[in-house]
Amino acid sequence: MAEYSNFDICVIGAGIAGASVAAELADKARVLLVERESQPGYHTTGRSAALFSTTYGPNVIRALSRASEAFYNDPPEGFDRPLLTPRGALMIARDDQMESLEALQRELAGAAGVERLDGAAARALVPLLRSGHVAAAIFEHFAQDIDVHALHQGYLRQFRTRGGTFGANAGVDAIRRGSGGWTIEAGANAFRATTIVNAAGAWGDVVAETAGIAPVGLVPKRRTAAMIALPEGTNAHHWPMVIDIDEEFYAKPDAGRLLISPADETPSEPCDAQPDEYDVAVAVDRVEAAFDIQVRRIENKWAGLRTFAADKNPVVGWGDAGQSFFWLAGQGGYGIQTAPALAKLAAALILGKTPERAIMDHGIDLDSMSPGRATLRK
Template identity: 50%
Template sequence: MPAHYDYAVIGAGIAGAAFAARIAPQASVLLLEAEAQPGYHSTGRSAALYTSLYGNELIRALSRASRDFLGAPPPGFTEHPLLTSRGRLYVGGEHERHIIEGIAESPLARTMSPAQARAWVPVLRPEAAAHAVLDTSAHDIDVNALHLGFLRMAKAAGAPLVCNAGVQALERGDGWRITTAAGEFRARVIVNAAGAWADTLASLAGVRPLGIAPLRRTAILIDSPDAAGSAAWPAVIAASGAFYFKPDAGLILASPCDETPSEPCDAQPEELDIAIGVDRIESVTTLAIRRVARAWAGLRSFAPDRSPVVGYDAGCDDFFWLAGLGGYGVQTAPALSTLAASLALRRAAPAIFAESGIDAAAMLPARLTAVPVSDKEQA
């Protein structure tokens, strides 16, 4: 008979790894990963930027609640700092002025004149930086160090990681029987941290999908006109959300901020999206992009309301959702994993979350299934 665990976490990306690290000291946990290495998909393709001015109010609160951990992780968690100061410069033309002014209302933001913005990032065209505001909370994140730190925590607390273990079948009886490519396992609770495959896993378990949609985003690496000088640039993002670019190891990482619906897959960049990315960067800067050193794509998965889905399924009390993290999974991992572990253990959320303006009820799966009877009948 296979070992029986309290929790089987499906997916060992940042969400699954952080959850396992938090709950393993209090329960037996198994981490199952479909790929040969954890973090192959969304975690490994992150833009690696922390900011507490990104996402909806819930995401911003979770990001703020994660800041202390990211700035000062527990002893032994990592040998290197997780955060490096970067700054995030929002820019826009006259038609984006109202967006810039809205961002500037945050105490973490600092309005900059067009001259100041262009002195810092000389490649910006004047019309593209007619209005600018700096997000002072923004830092680069060492995503690999953060992910490995949580994996080490989970392992030290007795949670094994099994890779190449794509789930083939889930059978619910006296607990769950989990059939994978790496063998059969048993657990009392399934934790759905499957990212883009969250709804697919739910269907496999006989649980109603919640409409978690994978959206493809493209990233490119291009040459910098001045690698040494550009290293000090902030991340630059359009107030409209049409592009971003930031220094990256002597090159420039850029994206057209696309959100193309996709099936769950090993996402690959499309030539058209690469071309759109190049065009958008050239239209707002003086850069002449002669080559794309590298291009890739990742899937950012969102619930319909673009907030995380965390908690037990409304119709299956031993199926726990930890999904729909969008592009925020890395920067919210410290706080979200603590909250998720409390909910999975059926304990009240620590008071610090309510004090931080984080409503756990706003993340429960039931919010996505509580529809009028007439709507159910029409579905």
């Protein structure tokens, strides 16, 4: 990275959160986007099997997802199309999980494209489900696969086109506040910025403490995934994603194979997460219990970090009284699907503007994402 000096805004972290907000800001300010790794999205964005769903996650996540839908359906110039392809999501329940299914059905009452199925109807959609395993299910017709690579690269391309400056291999070593803003040291380089946007994912609290800003209690959690073969002759191309109603596992068709995960959330230090053999074994055990499948070998396995605040809402807003340190972190497992709306919303707040009504009218509660909210430290 070249030596830089004066920028209006320094965005730390080039995963989907940092790349998207940097792109939204780049034609309105001098923006520097820095990434500690050699390539953007190495830790989380690049390891996501993202599904777009407007019925998944806490209320604020659902609102942000609804507000992102128009972008996904009609992405701007410079983004590969389509960003979404039909998939569907089938949330299955055993006999002993019917209380969870009933609760979810009540919660989703009136949601478009959502219906309850009996076990036979669920197996008609996914024939390899064991007849004795699924008592009932909830099917979301409109859930779709997200082309994560196309989304991320589209934002990075937009950022560069709008005049932004990117620096890889730029892990932040020191951040000092001065009368004119911030001085940031990254390796052998130092630069200044009036505003810092903390989009550092699992390293969010680390970056804050480096800057002398109070951490918000972010917890990175490891999520493990593996790829297995389907039984010979099985065509799963049109299967929906299958999710245990209590999120004990999920399985998703992927290029003629099956991506599986135990949906683990193991607290971790910020790191290059690696798959744990026990978690892989748990995924296999749960998938074999639900599907008529014998897993003979693991074709590939990996892990990524999903970072949560205590209440599982994102952390979005100013972290200091001088409004020079902005949080954009804690998206958990929802960072991809909410990125378009969250980037526009965050960019407006950073620039001191009122967020678009087209976003806010979906019921987004800014207080529920504030870095100062009481539920962060429960």
